[in-house]
Every structure is written in C-alpha cells, then in structure tokens.
Amino acid sequence: MSNNQTAAKGFWVPSRSDEVHVQPGDQLDVVREYPDGWILILNGAAKGFAPKVVIEGVSVGQGRPKPRHESLYTKDLISIDPLSPGKEGAPSDSDALKGRIKAKIKSLLGVAEARAQTPxxxxxxxxxxxxxxxxxxxxxxxxxxxxxxxxxxxxxxxxxxxxxxxxxxxxxxxxxxxxxxxxxxxxxxxxxxxxxxxxxxxxxxxxxxxxxxxxxxxxxxxxxxxxxxxxxxxxxxxxxxxxxxxxxxxxxxxxxxxxxxxxxxxxxxxxxxxxxxxxxxxxxxxxxxxxxxxxxxxxxxxxxxxxxxxxxxxxxxxxxxxxxxxxxxxxxxxxxxxxxxxxxxxxxxxxxxxxxxxxxxxxxxxxxxxxxxxxxxxxxx
Ligand SMILES: Nc1nc2c(ncn2[C@@H]2O[C@H](COP(=O)(O)OP(=O)(O)O)[C@@H](O)[C@H]2O)c(=O)[nH]1
Ligand SMILES: [Mg+2]
Missing domain, CATH: 3.40.50.300 (P-loop containing nucleotide triphosphate hydrolases)
Structure with missing residues (x-):
C-alpha cells in the first residue's frame, strides 16, 4: 500500500467520461487534490476525477461539489485506461468483466459527450x-x-x-x-x-x-x-x-x-x-x-x-x-x-x-x- 492510499468512505457515480466510480471501501491512490473540492485518483486500474467527499466522508450540510473547471485539470489526466490490468497481477474473470462493463459505461459517457447538447x-x-x-x-x-x-x-x-x-x-x-x-x-x-x-x-x-x-x-x-x-x-x-x-x-x-x-x-x-x-x-x-x-x-x-x-x-x-x-x-x-x-x-x-x-x-x-x-x-x- 502506498503512502497516499486511502479507503473510500462515500460513493461517486461518474456522469462524465473522465470521472471514476468509487464505492465505500475502495482503496484509492490520491494523485492530486484541487482547491475546489475535487481529487484526481487511481481506483485499481481506473484513473480519473471524483469529489473529495468520497475520502473525507460526509458531514451534515455538505452539498453537491461545485462543477470542475475543465481547463485547470485536463493536463493532469494523462490517460484513462480502465482496461489495463490492475496492480495486483492478472485480473480474475469477474474483475475482467467488471473492467469491461465499467469501460463501456465510461466510453458511452465519452462518446455521448462529443455530441452532447446542453440542457x-x-x-x-x-x-x-x-x-x-x-x-x-x-x-x-x-x-x-x-x-x-x-x-x-x-x-x-x-x-x-x-x-x-x-x-x-x-x-x-x-x-x-x-x-x-x-x-x-x-x-x-x-x-x-x-x-x-x-x-x-x-x-x-x-x-x-x-x-x-x-x-x-x-x-x-x-x-x-x-x-x-x-x-x-x-x-x-x-x-x-x-x-x-x-x-x-x-x-x-x-x-x-x-x-x-x-x-x-x-x-x-x-x-x-x-x-x-x-x-x-x-x-x-x-x-x-x-x-x-x-x-x-x-x-x-x-x-x-x-x-x-x-x-x-x-x-x-x-x-x-x-x-x-x-x-x-x-x-x-x-x-x-x-x-x-x-x-x-x-x-x-x-x-x-x-x-x-x-x-x-x-x-x-x-x-x-x-x-x-x-x-x-x-x-x-
Ligand atoms: N426519503 C425519501 N422520501 C421521499 C423521496 N421522494 C419523495 N419522498 C417522500 O415520499 C412521499 C410521497 O411523495 P410524492 O412525490 O407525493 O409521491 P407520489 O404519490 O408517487 O407522487 C412524500 O412524503 C415525499 O416527501 C426520496 O427520494 N426520499
Ligand atoms: Mg403524485
């Protein structure tokens, strides 16, 4: 376990292709923290953004995190490769299937974003x-x-x-x-x-x-x-x-x-x-x-x-x-x-x-x- 690894306390369901899934208990590597409440993390093989509340836990009155200012972060997100093998060696069948489905959800969000309308x-x-x-x-x-x-x-x-x-x-x-x-x-x-x-x-x-x-x-x-x-x-x-x-x-x-x-x-x-x-x-x-x-x-x-x-x-x-x-x-x-x-x-x-x-x-x-x-x-x- 690396120094800045931490167990997630909350959920994050990505709604953009550069975000990652987080569930309580996931072991996260925090790559970088940003002043507006977002973090860049590694969750297994997946790299991307999540709001900081997922590692801090929730406190009463905490609202939804502010939207990210894209330009500030994009340079930090060098690559997202959810299909690359995890650090723990060869993935099991179920891990591989999980990776494939997560990748599909992510790529759908990405493809859709390219043609996205705004409300x-x-x-x-x-x-x-x-x-x-x-x-x-x-x-x-x-x-x-x-x-x-x-x-x-x-x-x-x-x-x-x-x-x-x-x-x-x-x-x-x-x-x-x-x-x-x-x-x-x-x-x-x-x-x-x-x-x-x-x-x-x-x-x-x-x-x-x-x-x-x-x-x-x-x-x-x-x-x-x-x-x-x-x-x-x-x-x-x-x-x-x-x-x-x-x-x-x-x-x-x-x-x-x-x-x-x-x-x-x-x-x-x-x-x-x-x-x-x-x-x-x-x-x-x-x-x-x-x-x-x-x-x-x-x-x-x-x-x-x-x-x-x-x-x-x-x-x-x-x-x-x-x-x-x-x-x-x-x-x-x-x-x-x-x-x-x-x-x-x-x-x-x-x-x-x-x-x-x-x-x-x-x-x-x-x-x-x-x-x-x-x-x-x-x-x-
Ligand atoms: N805990 C919880 N209560 C809810 C939620 N949405 C609605 N309620 C409550 O459920 C009750 C019924 O809601 P309503 O929208 O009138 O239901 P409808 O008859 O299906 O239209 C109300 O007392 C709401 O406050 C929710 O997401 N969580
Ligand atoms: Mg009703």
Whole structure:
C-alpha cells in the first residue's frame, strides 16, 4: 500500500467520461487534490476525477461539489485506461468483466459527450413519470424542475377528464432555455412533465394503467393527421426527431420502483413499452443500503429481460445491464434516484446520470426512438 492510499468512505457515480466510480471501501491512490473540492485518483486500474467527499466522508450540510473547471485539470489526466490490468497481477474473470462493463459505461459517457447538447439547447422533450402511489413520483418531477438546468416552471395543469371515476393525469410545463437565448415567438416551455396517478390509489390497477397507456397513444393521433399516408418512414422519422416541439408525443416514461418489483409493475411497463421508451428507476434510494439497491437492480433487470420488455439502457444492452447489476457496478439502468435533500455521497445516487442522460447526452437518441415508435404505430393503424 502506498503512502497516499486511502479507503473510500462515500460513493461517486461518474456522469462524465473522465470521472471514476468509487464505492465505500475502495482503496484509492490520491494523485492530486484541487482547491475546489475535487481529487484526481487511481481506483485499481481506473484513473480519473471524483469529489473529495468520497475520502473525507460526509458531514451534515455538505452539498453537491461545485462543477470542475475543465481547463485547470485536463493536463493532469494523462490517460484513462480502465482496461489495463490492475496492480495486483492478472485480473480474475469477474474483475475482467467488471473492467469491461465499467469501460463501456465510461466510453458511452465519452462518446455521448462529443455530441452532447446542453440542457438549454436540448430541444423539446416530454417526460412521463409512472409507478405505484405515494412513492415519490411527483417529488421526482419537482426535483428535476428545481435543478440548475431549469430556468422556470409553470403550475401543474390537470387535463380535462370526462370519465366520472377516473384518475387525473397532469402536465407540468418547464423551461431549460434562458430568456436571453429565446428566439422571437418561441415557446419557452420546451420540457413537459406528465405526472400520473399511482397504481395503489385504485382497487383495480387497470383503472390507472388503462388511461395512462391511452394518454400515450392519444398523443400520436393529432400528428397522424398532419402527414400523408405515403410519406417514406425515414423522412417521417427525420422530421419528427428534430426537437422543435411540433408534436406532443411522450418521449420517455420514467417508471419508478420502490423497494421491490411487483408483477403489476412488469405488466404496466410492458403495456407502456408498446408506444413509449421506458426507463426504470429505483426511487427513494436514500431509504436503502447500497447492497439492497444493487440486489433490487438485479431483480428488476433480470425480470424485465425474462418478460421481454424493451427498456432504454442509455447505450448498454440487456446482458451488460444484467452483468452490471450482478457485479454491483454503479452507473447502469435501473438508476437509483433520490429527490430528497441529502448529504452528498452517503447513498448510491444516480440522479445526476439520469438528468444528464435525458437533457444532454442522449436526447437525440431518445427523440429518434419516439419518432420510430410513432412511425411503427402508424403502420399498425
Ligand atoms: N426519503 C425519501 N422520501 C421521499 C423521496 N421522494 C419523495 N419522498 C417522500 O415520499 C412521499 C410521497 O411523495 P410524492 O412525490 O407525493 O409521491 P407520489 O404519490 O408517487 O407522487 C412524500 O412524503 C415525499 O416527501 C426520496 O427520494 N426520499
Ligand atoms: Mg403524485
């Protein structure tokens, strides 16, 4: 053990390609410390940045570290080679697999960064949140709109609902475009959140599932009337993925799971996945130990795979997601999220990754999928 080696006390889930995964107990070599709360470290074979709280432990009131000033550090990061063998000799099979998956997560972040948007120019996006009742769905939407990327958000508006006993679906308009960047006549509200009632609020889960699934499909109908039935599929997809907000299709459904996966969750996700990109998340991550989160990730991802439900893995395939959950590698779907004010680094928290994925790195990919789903739906009519 070298002199400046230290055991990690907190978590860090990288959301950029030059950062490294850290979990409590990892033996870290601290290469350099910076005045704004970041450190350059070696964690096994991986070299990169992490916030200093991972070695200091968390103290009450500690917030998220400030963003790094890239130019200050880049020269220190000579190379990142997560696939190089560790210092302890030949890696075991499981170490090699871990290295491969971590490298994949890292390279995805890197590749995506090259084409990344910023939240202010991410274009229009409609994000639905669904799952059981009272588990933090509405709080997650508010946590998103209160983050730095958002400049304003409007009141939650309830949709008109003519059915007598029917749960309410609400839309929340929000903006990531600073007023100074707004073009004349442009709608500032580029982001729409769709809040849905929870499964448990009605005796019969279908009372919730049916209207939500129908809401998703209903968004396709007005667009359908705008295009000739003979327009080539690729042309239609190219027109619709542009991000100018000319339609109201739901781009993603964040499906929230608390503490355990129920058969009804699988059925709900299966029905949604026909017309919308589903991203499962583990909600209220602060109420679980990291061990419990990883175990739930494994159960969720294995059952989704067994049930053949297509979900969005932010570039990682089904087998990678299963391996990541099994080997307890942070940074893979289902992301663990938390909307509560908390001490940073104390729980496994991948909220930043979800935000970055949705509003920056993967936004084009997600919109393309929405356009392809619309086009497939149209062919089925
Ligand atoms: N510990 C913890 N509590 C949360 C979190 N998110 C929401 N809550 C609490 O969970 C309760 C239900 O939240 P709400 O957003 O209304 O749930 P919904 O019915 O699913 O929309 C509220 O008391 C929230 O304060 C979280 O990330 N961690
Ligand atoms: Mg709610």
């Amino acid at each position: 202010s120019n991410c274009g229009s996006l409609k994000i639905m949140v669904a799952g059981d009742a009272g588990i933090g769905k509405t709080s997650l939407i508010h946590a998103f709109t209160l983050s730095d990327a958002f400049v304003q958000h409007g009141p939650i508006t309830s949709l008109d609902n003519t059915m007598s006993v029917s749960p309410k679906i609400s839309e929340l308009k929000a903006s990531t475009i600073p007023p100074s960047q707004l073009r004349f006549g442009e709608d500032p509200n580029n982001i729409t959140f769709v809040d849905t009632p929870g499964l448990g609020s009605f005796m019969d889960a279908m009372m919730v599932i049916k209207p939500v699934v129908e809401y998703v499909e209903a968004q396709f109908r007005p667009t359908n009337t705008l295009f000739s039935p003979h327009i080539p599929t690729q042309k239609l997809v190219n027109l619709l993925k542009s991000g100018t907000g000319s339609h109201s299709h739901v781009d993603v459904c964040i499906y929230c799971i608390l503490h355990r996966l129920k058969p009804v969750d699988l059925e709900y996700m299966r029905l949604l996945s026909g017309n919308v990109t589903v991203i499962p998340v583990i909600i209220k991550a602060d109420t679980m130990s990291a061990q419990e989160v990883f175990e739930l990730k494994r159960v969720v991802i294995e059952n989704i795979a067994k049930a053949n439900i297509p979900i969005y893995g932010f570039g990682l395939g089904e087998q990678d997601l299963i391996d990541a959950a099994r080997l307890k590698i942070a940074g893979a779907v289902p992301f663990a999220v938390c909307s509560k004010e908390r001490e940073y680094g104390k729980c496994l928290d991948e909220t930043e990754l979800l935000k970055r994925g949705l509003f920056s790195n993967n936004v084009w990919d997600i919109r393309t999928l929405t356009a392809e789903r619309f086009s497939a739906w149209r062919l089925r009519q």
